Amino acid sequence: MIAADLNLSGRVGAGEVALALLLVAIAMGISRWRGVALERDIGIASVRAFVQLLAVGYVLDYVFSGQGGLTPLVLGVMILTATLTSGRRGRMVPGAYVIALSSVAVATGGTLGLLILLGIIPSAPRAAIPLGSMIISSAMNTTSLVMSRLRDDLASHRREVEARLSLGATAHEASAALHHAAMRTGMLPTIDQTKVVGLVALPGAMTGMILAGVSAFAAIRLQLVVMYMLLGGNAFAALVAGELTVRRLFTADHQLIRSLRRVPGT
Amino acid sequence: MGDRFEYRDVRVDGDDGPIIEHFSAHIPGEGLTVIVGPSGAGKTTLLRLLNRLDDPDAGTVMFEGRDARVYDVLELRRRVQYVGQVPVTFPGTVADNVGDRWEELLDRVGLPLALGPRMADVLSVGEAQRMCLARSMARDPEALILDEPTSALDTASKGGIERLIRTLADGGLTVVMVTHDPAQAAALADRMIEVEGQRR
Numbered sequence: 411m412i413a414a415d416l417n418l419s420g421r422v423g424a425g426e427v428a429l430a431l432l433l434v435a436i437a438m439g440i441s442r443w444r445g446v447a448l449e450r451d452i453g454i455a456s457v458r459a460f461v462q463l464l465a466v467g468y469v470l471d472y473v474f475s476g477q478g479g480l481t482p483l484v485l486g487v488m489i490l491t492a493t494l495t496s497g498r499r500g501r502m503v504p505g506a507y508v509i510a511l512s513s514v515a516v517a518t519g520g521t522l523g524l525l526i527l528l529g530i531i532p533s534a535p536r537a538a539i540p541l542g543s544m545i546i547s548s549a550m551n552t553t554s555l556v557m558s559r560l561r562d563d564l565a566s567h568r569r570e571v572e573a574r575l576s577l578g579a580t581a582h583e584a585s586a587a588l589h590h591a592a593m594r595t596g597m598l599p600t601i602d603q604t605k606v607v608g609l610v611a612l613p614g615a616m617t618g619m620i621l622a623g624v625s626a627f628a629a630i631r632l633q634l635v636v637m638y639m640l641l642g643g644n645a646f647a648a649l650v651a652g653e654l655t656v657r658r659l660f661t662a663d664h665q666l667i668r669s670l671r672r673v674p675g676t
Numbered sequence: 677m678g679d680r681f682e683y684r685d686v687r688v689d690g691d692d693g694p695i696i697e698h699f700s701a702h703i704p705g706e707g708l709t710v711i712v713g714p715s716g717a718g719k720t721t722l723l724r725l726l727n728r729l730d731d732p733d734a735g736t737v738m739f740e741g742r743d744a745r746v747y748d749v750l751e752l753r754r755r756v757q758y759v760g761q762v763p764v765t766f767p768g769t770v771a772d773n774v775g776d777r778w779e780e781l782l783d784r785v786g787l788p789l790a791l792g793p794r795m796a797d798v799l800s801v802g803e804a805q806r807m808c809l810a811r812s813m814a815r816d817p818e819a820l821i822l823d824e825p826t827s828a829l830d831t832a833s834k835g836g837i838e839r840l841i842r843t844l845a846d847g848g849l850t851v852v853m854v855t856h857d858p859a860q861a862a863a864l865a866d867r868m869i870e871v872e873g874q875r876r
Binding site: 568572573575576577581663664665666668 | 727728729730731743747749750751754757758759762764766783808811812815
């Protein structure tokens, strides 16, 4: 059997997409039948996916066909969207949007920059945009996790943290254990995913290439680059998010900021 | 000897209005000063200003005749040791918690030396409170500030801690302590500062 016979991407046309809507109808039917009341959400999600992907399709098609100079702009819009999402998630932290922007931007720039500098991937938009988008979405999740975990932990472990501060510890020393725990929370999902890759699920990039008819080993080589890239990107994101969050939750005088403390009234 | 601390027209804001307002008081270097008042009067807040876990929103807190904010905050906190209402033990043994001079310091706060190698989290609340005092003493402070040091204790350990606090104050340390219990304040204090509840 030759690869071309399996090339699914070439076979899926508008008609096939319309037929696949049958599965959406089944999902809505199950939701209605068992009173889950998610029909509306399923409908909205399906329409949004359609509209968003179509729009992205036009943009990518345009950029790939000789408008490579727009690559930074495309990545910039993605980073901005990730910043808004992550910043909203972490809004109990002062300056959450700035933290999210710094962390996602450093993760993307650092990882993608290194891959291109080392000649592992070309700087062409066809490589930089899809790989960049993977780093961005993964760094976004890591950033949200680190910010919210660190904030919640500092609030709930206020007594221990202030006991250490009272003994003369700096803000960084007093929060070190919680800082490490938050970084672990942010980094572990990617590490776990990397450990079981291929055993539990075939990852997206690899699935896509295999469906597109590329040999399994070519797909695996790219997938390895993707996994290693995500490990690196998340470490960058956790580092920046953790560091900046600690700085925003303490004052320059090594005091917990007031919103983290129940105002003592006794 | 002059004042160790002084509150000058201090105000601290809470979520709904000031917790402390127009508060002024002197705390001299010698003996045991007790801040007494009902729950909600802002006593804990007053203590937290002394080692700068918090700063006033208006007015000044003076340490040794100078604005507490001019000192390096880490150095100020070493010199002014704060022990909270609930004793906080860190992971590890009692000796790990107290540091190199644990034998001398456990003796000083009335804990048996046999506790040194024990894990700190198995101590009773009274023992943990003494261990926290020893851990603070290890920093060679000039002042010890204590937030309701006996509120978490049963009557038997309460008397012991009160005697220990008295001994530390008599040994030349400035001790500032907060309590809601006027009888305890009257029995222990060299000097009392009364704060009134001013919250709605």
